[in-house]
Amino acid sequence: MEKIIHRAASRSFSNHGWLQSYHTFSFAGYYNEERIHFGALRVLNDDMVKGGMGFGTHPHDNMEIVSIPLHGALEHRDNTGRHEVIRTNEVQIMSAGSGIVHSEFNASKTDPVSFLQIWVFPKLRDITPRYQQQAFEPTGRNNKLQVVVSPEHESGALLINQDAWFSLGKFDAGNTVDIVSKMAQQGSYLLVLEGEVEVAGEVLQRRDAIGLTDFDKVTVKALKATEFLLIDVPMN
Structure with missing residues (x-):
């Protein structure tokens, strides 16, 4: 098994006043030749936008x-x-394909919005642009993985134009879950949203991340009440 650790403090931070953004991978004015992408995972931005502002x-x-x-x-x-308005416990996917023009603004004039913006390289190029969003019951990830994005027509999951899966988990302290490789040359990238976990001999805290390759199965253990995002992508 190969692993790469991205600690929360190692991310790039940009403060534009209306926007505060942490970049895990090279993005906009941030360039790090060792952090261009993780397989098909190209961008992972952790953004906070002030009320009434946006892109x-x-x-x-x-x-x-x-x-x-x-x-x-x-x-x-x-x-x-x-x-559309996308709220907490909802997920949106936009397959930009041959080209789409859009804007994203905080739906509130007063309260900030915090969200993850994630880009994945597509499997097929120049497809017809496509948009989906879906609400996911938060109890559906209690002490298990809830698949929210998939290349297959799984129940309730949003469809992605890539061999990639996004899963959310919310685990009580002491509980475990296994990450199982779904295909050859798969990479799994786990971002801790809240709490603390142990995986592959590493302890990860809030906004720490680990990328895993060349494995069949690895166990994630919640050391505290924990929420995390797991992204499975092809590495080739």
């Missing part, structure tokens, strides 16, 4: 973009005429 209209193409609100709500508009 103005801008384009994307040939990228799978997943947004996961952690606190608050995010307002989405795009050039297909879609206008």
Whole structure:
């Protein structure tokens, strides 16, 4: 098994006043040749946007973009005429494909919104742009993994144009779960949202992350009440 550790404090931080953003991988003005991507996982931004502020209209193409609100709500508009609000316990995916133009704003004029913005390289290029969002019952991840994004038509999961899975877990202290490799040349990237876990001989705390490759199964143990995001992606 190979592993790479990304401690929370090692991430790049940008403070734009209205936006505070932590970058795990090279993004915008942050470049680190050792942190370009983890397999098909290209961007993992941990963002906080002030009330009434947001990202103005801008384009994307040939990228799978997943947004996961952690606190608050995010307002989405795009050039297909879609206008949605994504709230806590919902997940959004946008397959930019051949090209889409959209904006993202804090849905509140007063309260901040915190969310993860994640980009994954697509499996097929130039597909017709596609948008989905789905609410996920938080009890569905109590002491187990709840699949929220999948390349397959799993019950309730959002469809991604890549051999990738996103799972959320919420574990009581002392409970364990096994990460099992789903395919050859898979990488698994685990981000601790809250709490503390032990995995592959490493103790990870809030916003620490670990990337694992060349394994069949590895156990994650919650040392404290813990929430985490697991992203399985192809490495080739």
